[in-house]
Structures are given as structure tokens and as C-alpha cells.
Amino acid sequence: MSSKTTARRSTVQSKKRKRNKSQIKRFVLNLNATEILNVISFLGFGLAILCISFLGQVNEPRPLILKEYARERIVAEFPFEYKSVLATQAKAALIQARTPPIFNHTDVPYKRFLQFIELIENLHAKYEIAQSKDNASELSSLSEFFSEQLKLENDVPAVDPSLIAQFYNQSTSRERNKLFKACTSILTELYATGIYDARMHELLKTKNIFISISNLSEDKELEFSPLTYEDALAQLKLKINVIAKDNSQAQELFKFYQHGLKPNLIFSEKETQSAIDQAIADLEPTLFKFSQGETLIAPGQLITDLDIEKIKAYATAEKERVGDNLIFNELFLQRSFITFILLVILYLFIRYGLKDSPRRTTILAVSATAIILNLILSRLVLEFGSLIFQNNEALLALLPNFIPIALAPILIAVLVGALPGILSALVISILFCLGFENSLEQWLITFLPGIVGVYAAYNTRSRSKLLRAGLMTGLISAFGFTVVSLLNENSLTFISQQVFTSIGIGLITGVIAVGLISAFEQIFQITTSITLLELTDFNHPILRKMQLEAPGTYHHSLMVANLSENAADAIGSNPLLCRVCCLFHDIGKLVKPEYFSENQRGDNPHDEKNPSMSALVIKAHVKEGVEIARQEKLPKVIIDVIQQHHGTSLIKYFYHQAQKQRHTDQEEKVHKFGDSQHANDPLNQSTYRYDGPRPRFKESAIIFFADAVEATSRSLKKISQPAVEEMIDTLFESRIKDGQLDECPLTFVELNQIKTSFTRTLLNMLHSRVEYPKDSEIESVE
Numbered sequence: 095m096s097s098k099t100t101a102r103r104s105t106v107q108s109k110k111r112k113r114n115k116s117q118i119k120r121f122v123l124n125l126n127a128t129e130i131l132n133v134i135s136f137l138g139f140g141l142a143i144l145c146i147s148f149l150g151q152v153n154e155p156r157p158l159i160l161k162e163y164a165r166e167r168i169v170a171e172f173p174f175e176y177k178s179v180l181a182t183q184a185k186a187a188l189i190q191a192r193t194p195p196i197f198n199h200t201d202v203p204y205k206r207f208l209q210f211i212e213l214i215e216n217l218h219a220k221y222e223i224a225q226s227k228d229n230a231s232e233l234s235s236l237s238e239f240f241s242e243q244l245k246l247e248n249d250v251p252a253v254d255p256s257l258i259a260q261f262y263n264q265s266t267s268r269e270r271n272k273l274f275k276a277c278t279s280i281l282t283e284l285y286a287t288g289i290y291d292a293r294m295h296e297l298l299k300t301k302n303i304f305i306s307i308s309n310l311s312e313d314k315e316l317e318f319s320p321l322t323y324e325d326a327l328a329q330l331k332l333k334i335n336v337i338a339k340d341n342s343q344a345q346e347l348f349k350f351y352q353h354g355l356k357p358n359l360i361f362s363e364k365e366t367q368s369a370i371d372q373a374i375a376d377l378e379p380t381l382f383k384f385s386q387g388e389t390l391i392a393p394g395q396l397i398t399d400l401d402i403e404k405i406k407a408y409a410t411a412e413k414e415r416v417g418d419n420l421i422f423n424e425l426f427l428q429r430s431f432i433t434f435i436l437l438v439i440l441y442l443f444i445r446y447g448l449k450d451s452p453r454r455t456t457i458l459a460v461s462a463t464a465i466i467l468n469l470i471l472s473r474l475v476l477e478f479g480s481l482i483f484q485n486n487e488a489l490l491a492l493l494p495n496f497i498p499i500a501l502a503p504i505l506i507a508v509l510v511g512a513l514p515g516i517l518s519a520l521v522i523s524i525l526f527c528l529g530f531e532n533s534l535e536q537w538l539i540t541f542l543p544g545i546v547g548v549y550a551a552y553n554t555r556s557r558s559k560l561l562r563a564g565l566m567t568g569l570i571s572a573f574g575f576t577v578v579s580l581l582n583e584n585s586l587t588f589i590s591q592q593v594f595t596s597i598g599i600g601l602i603t604g605v606i607a608v609g610l611i612s613a614f615e616q617i618f619q620i621t622t623s624i625t626l627l628e629l630t631d632f633n634h635p636i637l638r639k640m641q642l643e644a645p646g647t648y649h650h651s652l653m654v655a656n657l658s659e660n661a662a663d664a665i666g667s668n669p670l671l672c673r674v675c676c677l678f679h680d681i682g683k684l685v686k687p688e689y690f691s692e693n694q695r696g697d698n699p700h701d702e703k704n705p706s707m708s709a710l711v712i713k714a715h716v717k718e719g720v721e722i723a724r725q726e727k728l729p730k731v732i733i734d735v736i737q738q739h740h741g742t743s744l745i746k747y748f749y750h751q752a753q754k755q756r757h758t759d760q761e762e763k764v765h766k767f768g769d770s771q772h773a774n775d776p777l778n779q780s781t782y783r784y785d786g787p788r789p790r791f792k793e794s795a796i797i798f799f800a801d802a803v804e805a806t807s808r809s810l811k812k813i814s815q816p817a818v819e820e821m822i823d824t825l826f827e828s829r830i831k832d833g834q835l836d837e838c839p840l841t842f843v844e845l846n847q848i849k850t851s852f853t854r855t856l857l858n859m860l861h862s863r864v865e866y867p868k869d870s871e872i873e874s875v876e
Contacts, residue, residue, distance in 0.1 A: 135458075136441065139462045139466070140433065140434075143465065143466065143525065144429070144430060146469045146473055147433075147469055147473065147529060148429045148528070149426070158402050158405055158487060159584070159588060160398070160488070161396065161397065161398075161585075162397055162584055163395065163584075164394060164395045164396075164401075165582040167389060167391065167392055168389070170385070170390055171386065172412075172415060173383075173384065173385050174407075174411040175384065176382060176404075176407035177380065177382075178379070178381075178404075179403065180400055181380035181400065186377060189373045189377065193369055196362045196365040197320075197359040197360060197361055197362065198359070199288065199358060201358065202358075203285075203355075203358055204281060204285040204358065206249070206251075210354070211278065211354075213247065213250070214240075214258060217240060217243050217244075221236055235259065236259040237259035238255075239259075240255035240258050241255040253353050260346065261346050273337065277337070277351050280330060280334065284326050285358050287326075288319075288321065289322070289326045289356070290323070291323055291357045320359055323355070323356075327355060330348065330352065334347045402487055433525070433528075436521065444458065447513075452791060457510045460509050460614060461518055463618075464502040464505045464506050465522060467501070468499075468518075469522070469525065471501065472499070472522075475497050476493060476529075488588065494530070494539075495571070495592050495599060496599055497599070498602065498603040498606065499526065499540045499543055499571070500543045500564070500567035501606060502518045502522060503516070503544040503547045503548045504547040504550075504560065504563055504604075504607045505611065507547070507548040508552070508560070508623075509614055509618070509620050509622060510620070511552070512549075515548035516544075518544070519544025519545055520541065523541035524537065527540065542570050543567040543570045543571040544567070546566050547563050547564070547603075550563035553623060554623065555624055556624065557624055560607045560608050561608065562604070563604060564601055564603040564607060565604060566600070567600045568596050568598070569597060571600060575589075575593070575596055579592060619730040621671070621731045623670055625729060626674045629674045629678075630677070636678065636681055636684075640684060644684055644690075644692075645693070646691075646693040647687060647692055650692050651678075651679065653804045653859060654797065654804050655673045655676035656855060657800035657851075657852055657855050658673065658796045658800040659672050660854070661852060662792075663851075664851040665792070665847050665848060667792045668793055671731065671793050672797060675731065675732050675735035675797055678735075678736065679719070679739045679797060680715065680739075680801075681719045681736070682715035682716055682722065682736065683715045685714070689711050689712070690715075704752075704755070705755060705782075706781050709745045709752075709781055710781070712748065713784055716736060716739075716784060719736040720736050723736055731793075734790070734791075735793070737787060738788065739794065739797050739798050740798070740801070741786055741787070741798055742783050742784055742787070742834065743802075743834060748782060749779065752777055753777055756777055788833070788835070788837050789835065791838065791839070792844070795835060795838045795840050798829075799826065802825055803822055803852050803856065807821065807860060810860075813857070818853050819853055822852050823849065
């Protein structure tokens with residue numbers, strides 16, 4: 095029993111496997127090349143925006159601004175440590191301030207003055223010897239003697255010789271010996287204490303100097319307490335006052351011995367700097383450690399240089415933690431997942447929102463290109479801005495203001511419509527938000543200018559208005575940043591920088607959009623309202639030529655333009671596109687304008703040709719119009735209308751003439767030869783039909799009908815509403831039966847609206863006027 099159950103289960107499973115294989119095979123076979131290409135293109139777009147926006151990026155915290163208050167709390171998501179350069183530099187500066195200046199001790203000033211005293215004693219002894227001789231009367235005074243002898247010596251103190259002479263004249267040898275010994279002892283004591291220049295206070299920028307002497311013994315160094323030069327002079331004065339017998343003698347001794355007092359501690363900048371450098375070299379770098387979950391920056395905290403260094407170190411540690419793997423890291427995978435969700439939303443919009451749009455491929459291509467271009471510009475601004483402003487935190491904080499966030503929405507709104515523009519603004523704002531720690535305020539600041547840009551640029555008909563659109567996005571961006579900065583209590587200086595930067599970037603965005611519009615039009619074969627409006631200039635060379643060489647065709651084109659514009663407005667199509675295309679739809683008639691009835695003023699050249707040749711001439715104006723349009727580089731949509739404005743309709747007049755001629759010729763043959771075999775053969779219509787193609791979009795179909803309606807209305811004998819309506823209904827019915835709308839998305843409701851609009855416009859164009867009386871009739875009544 096169990097074996098049968100097992101066999102039955104295996105049979106069921108094998109059937110399921112075969113059914114699954116067949117379903118997979120059927121699904122693969124049902125896929126066509128276009129669908130596969132669309133899928134590949136969509137995946138390529140997703141990969142492109144992912145790589146451009148996030149590849150190689152880390153989750154950088156918002157830039158901190160020095161001396162501003164922090165907007166939010168920043169917490170360490172992992173433990174890390176770093177060596178603080180700023181803290182180490184602060185320690186080094188403290189060491190430099192605390193390192194005592196090094197002075198070199200010298201005995202040269204002291205010894206030089208002792209030698210000077212010895213010189214004075216020797217000179218005085220010589221003077222006394224000279225006095226004891228017979229020629230003492232011829233000797234000069236002691237003051238003059240000292241002056242003459244000291245001039246012969248080099249490098250002696252600048253002591254007044256008269257002062258020395260006076261001291262010697264007023265004291266005995268014993269008194270001088272005693273005083274010299276006492277004063278020399280005072281000098282010895284002061285020099286032993288150490289004397290330095292007080293100007294070192296200004297040089298070393300401190301009032302308190304701790305001196306290190308480089309060439310003293312340890313015992314002396316311990317007892318060393320140096321004096322400034324001014325303090326040493328004061329000590330000398332006080333001690334000389336004690337040993338002198340009176341003030342006069344004390345004053346003379348001080349004036350003499352003050353020249354022997356000089357700084358004997360000389361500052362050594364080289365040795366001091368060497369000591370500082372050695373102390374800094376021995377300094378251990380300051381190491382800061384943070385555990386996971388520890389607050390790095392608290393909300394409302396005043397930002398210092400150390401805080402900025404800390405956040406930069408945290409970002410560097412995060413980069414090192416992510417490693418060199420650009421793809422398989424946690425941050426990139428998280429952003430990839432969110433981007434995947436965004437792509438799913440985009441796919442659903444494309445699948446169902448653009449399902450029936452005839453311009454689906456163009457909308458997708460333009461939108462994808464504009465979004466990728468906008469993301470590339472944004473990434474370049476962020477990368478180069480980070481490099482250029484890496485040492486300027488204020489400018490780093492302004493980087494989000496430098497991004498042209500509304501460029502793609504403006505371009506897309508002008509080129510393919512408002513809805514794709516809004517969607518592009520949403521995509522760019524979400525990607526921008528992901529790059530700034532999923533900040534909701536950054537999303538709003540990015541999304542709102544995009545929406546405003548779409549609103550300002552949609553249906554714009556002037557390139558100058560694109561600048562206005564860019565300015566409006568800049569103003570909205572400035573407003574958003576201002577509100578957020580005020581809520582975060584940023585300084586007015588920073589807020590003003592944000593405002594001016596946002597407005598300036600908005601204007602630059604408008605300028606870039608003006609430059610890119612033409613390139614997008616050429617690449618994607620799109621004609622914007624801006625270009626269409628420029629083509630409505632009646633001074634365009636082709637229109638001027640038509641006015642001169644084919645005035646009837648020119649007038650016909652104006653009438654068709656009025657009919658088409660009103661009809662397009664009635665069904666919600668593009669009136670401007672209809673008007674412009676109508677102005678140029680018959681430019682092929684410029685080659686042979688005399689062959690078209692509206693330009694004939696007498697002889698008809700068709701009278702000399704058979705119907706088939708006339709039909710070929712009439713048909714040729716379509717091909718010739720296309721050639722002229724291409725030579726003049728008119729937009730593709732105008733060329734399409736030129737090709738489609740007659741569809742594959744029958745040139746009825748010459749077809750009817752050919753039938754009559756064929757019937758006459760066949761009757762003559764039957765009468766003459768009695769051959770009635772081919773008498774009823776139908777005439778080949780291909781010679782008398784336009785080459786097409788048939789109208790493929792609504793504006794082309796409107797012009798197709800308007801051209802025929804305007805031409806047919808010229809043959810109406812009586813202008814009345816029933817007559818016009820009957821004429822229009824007949825024409826529409828015949829064209830529809832002929833299959834001319836088989837490739838056009840017009841509905842029957844829209845056809846009825848077009849017919850109503852044609853009727854109203856024709857009645858206004860062909861209205862009759864009251865007959866004014868002649869002057870002779872007025873005079874006869876009078």
C-alpha cells in the first residue's frame with residue numbers, strides 16, 4: 095500500500111515539474127526583444143543612480159560649524175579611538191610656555207671692569223711719579239691726563255675722566271683702597287647672583303621668567319636667583335650708600351661703578367628652542383577613546399575645534415571600518431535596499447501610469463538622462479567641494495546649498511511634462527536624503543524646490559522664463575534652509591550665506607537649463623513650446639518666401655492654423671504645436687506654386703498635362719516639403735506632419751479626371767475596334783494616392799482634417815451652418831471609411847469635438863457682411 099502511495103506521489107511531482115518547466119519556457123518565448131531591452135535599460139538606470147549617488151560614500155555626519163550650536167546628537171555607532179592633533183598641539187604649546195629660557199653665564203663684563211680699575215690705578219700712579227719730577231709745573235691736570243690716556247685704550251667703559259680725577263683728588267690712597275675693595279666686592283656679589291636684561295620679558299612674552307643656566311655647577315644652580323639689570327643697579331646704589339662717608343662720595347662712587355655693572359646672563363635662543371623641541375619630541379600624543387553608544391556631540395553644544403576634529407576622526411574610522419570593499423559593506427547595502435524599493439515604485443508607475451502613452455519611450459529616456467546628469471553634477475559638487483573646503487568648516491556646511499537640485503525637474507517638465515518632472519524631483523530628493531543620514535528636513539528642502547521648478551517651467555514658452563524658474567527654486571531653497579537654520583539657532587551670518595548661495599545656485603540652474611534644452615531637443619528629437627513659439631515668427635525665411643512666391647498657400651496655411659489650433663484646444667491637445675505645423679505643412683508647394691489652385695491667377699498648367707502627371711506633381715509637394723524642412727533643420731515633428739497631413743488619401747479631382755478620360759478612350763476603342771474585353775477594368779488608385787504615412791498622433795490628424803476642411807469650404811456655394819456641418823460630416827465619414835485614422839489614437843468623442851470646433855471656426859472665418867450702399871444711392875435718397 096505504501097509503495098503505491100509513494101509511486102503516486104512521485105508521478106504527481108514529476109507532472110508538476112514538467113508543468114513548471116513548460117510555464118517557464120512559455121514565459122521566455124513570450125518575451126520579445128523590446129521588453130528585454132526595456133528591462134535591461136531599467137536595471138542599467140537603477141545601477142547608474144546607485145553607483146553615482148552612493149558608491150564609495152560613507153555616512154558622513156552633517157558638517158559642524160565652529161562656534162555654532164550643534165543641531166542634533168551624534169552618537170558613536172562603534173567603539174573607536176584617535177590621536178588628537180589639536181590636544182597634542184595644546185600640550186606642546188603649554189610645554190613651550192613652561193620651558194624656562196636658557197641663558198649663558200659670562201664673566202667678561204666683570205673681568206673687563208676689574209681691568210679698567212687696575213688701568214686707572216696704574217695711570218694715577220704714573221701721574222704721581224710725573225709730579226715728583228722737576229718738570230711738574232708743565233704737567234696737565236689729572237682730569238686731562240686721564241682723558242688723554244684713556245683715549246689711547248680700546249674698549250674701556252665710558253666713564254667721565256673728570257669724575258675719576260675728582261674722586262682721586264678728594265680721597266687718600268688708603269680711603270680709595272678701602273672703597274675700591276668694598277665696591278668691587280659688591281660687584282662680585284651682584285655678578286655672582288646673575289644679571290639679565292629686563293627686555294627679555296617682552297621678548298619671551300611673559301612677566302615671570304624661570305631661568306635655566308647652561309654653564310653653572312649644580313651647587314651654584316641651586317642657589318641661583320638672578321636679578322634684572324635695573325634691580326642690580328638698585329642693589330649697587332644701596333650698598334654703596336652704606337660704605338660711603340657721605341652722599342657726595344656715594345654719588346661719585348655709584349656713577350663710577352655703574353659702568354662696571356652689565357648683564358652677565360645672555361639669552362640663548364638656539365639652546366632654548368632645542369630644549370623646547372626635545373620636550374615636545376618626548377611628548378606622548380593625546381589619545382581619546384570612545385565606546386559604542388557614547389555621545390560625541392550633544393544637541394545645543396557649542397562647537398569647538400576639538401569637536402570638529404573628533405567628528406572628522408569618527409568619519410575616518412568609519413571609512414576604515416567599511417574597508418576597501420565598495421559594494422559589500424553595510425552602508426552601501428542598506429542604501430541599495432532603499433534604492434531598490436524606489437525602483438519598484440518607479441517600475442509600477444512606468445508599467446501602469448505610462449502604459450498607454452505614445453511618448454513612453456521618449457519620456458523614460460529624457461527622464462533617466464536628466465536624473466543621471468543631475469546626480470553626476472551633485473556628486474561632483476560634493477566630492478570637489480569636500481576637497482576644496484576640507485579646512486573650512488563654514489563652507490563645508492554650505493555644500494548642500496551648492497547642489498543644483500532642481501535641474502532635472504525643470505528640464506523634464508519643459509521637455510516631456512509635469513508628472514515626470516514631479517517624479518524626478520521625488521527620486522532626486524530621496525537619493526539626496528539617503529546621502530545625509532536619512533534626514534527628513536533635507537528631503538523637504540530638496541523636494542520643494544524641485545516641485546516649484548516643475549510648476550514654473552511647465553508649458554513655458556520663453557527661454558528667459560527658465561531663468562525665472564531657476565530663481566524661484568533658489569528662493570524656495572533659501573527659504574527652506576533659513577527656516578531649518580532658525581530652528582537650529584544658527585547664526586545670522588551663516589543663514590545669510592545660505593540665502594545668497596541658494597539664490598545664486600538657483601540662477602545658475604536656470605542658465606544651465608537654458609543651455610541644455612537645445613541639446614536635449616536635438617538628441618531626443620523633441621520640440622518644446624519654446625522652439626515652437628520661436629517658429630511662429632512670420633519673418634522666418636520660409637514663411638517670408640511663401641508670402642512672396644505662394645501667397646495663396648500662405649493664406650491657406652494661416653486658415654488651417656486657426657482651425658487646428660482651436661480644435662486642439664477643444665480636445666486638450668497641443669494648440670501651439672498645431673499652429674506651427676500648419677504654418678509649415680505646405681512648404682513643398684514653393685517648388686511649383688503655380689500648379690496649386692490657390693496660387694493661380696489665370697492659366698492652369700494642369701490643362702496641358704494628363705491627370706496622372708498632374709497627380710504626380712500634386713503628390714510631390716509632400717516629398718519636396720520634407721526636403722526643404724530638413725535643409726532648414728526644422729523639428730522632426732513638423733517633418734512628420736508634412737508627411738502625414740494628406741495621409742494616403744485619394745487625389746479625387748485628378749482621379750475623377752482620369753476615370754473620365756479612361757472611359758472616353760475605352761468607348762472610342764469599342765466603337766472603332768469592337769473590343770469590349772477591358773472596358774470595365776478599374777483604374778489603378780496608387781498613382782492618385784499620397785504616399786503617406788497616415789496620421790499617427792492627434793495633432794497630425796487634426797491638421798489632416800483641417801487642411802481638407804479649409805480647402806473644401808472654398809467650394810461651398812452658400813455659407814450656412816447646415817451646409818458647413820454637412821460638408822464636415824461628409825468629409826470625416828469618407829476619410830474614416832478610407833482607413834486614414836487606423837493608426838491614430840483619436841477617439842470618436844474627440845472627433846465630434848473637432849467637428850464642432852471646425853464648424854464654429856469656419857462660420858466665423860467665412861461670415862458674410864451686410865452690403866453697404868453705394869454713394870450714388872445715398873445721394874439719390876437725399
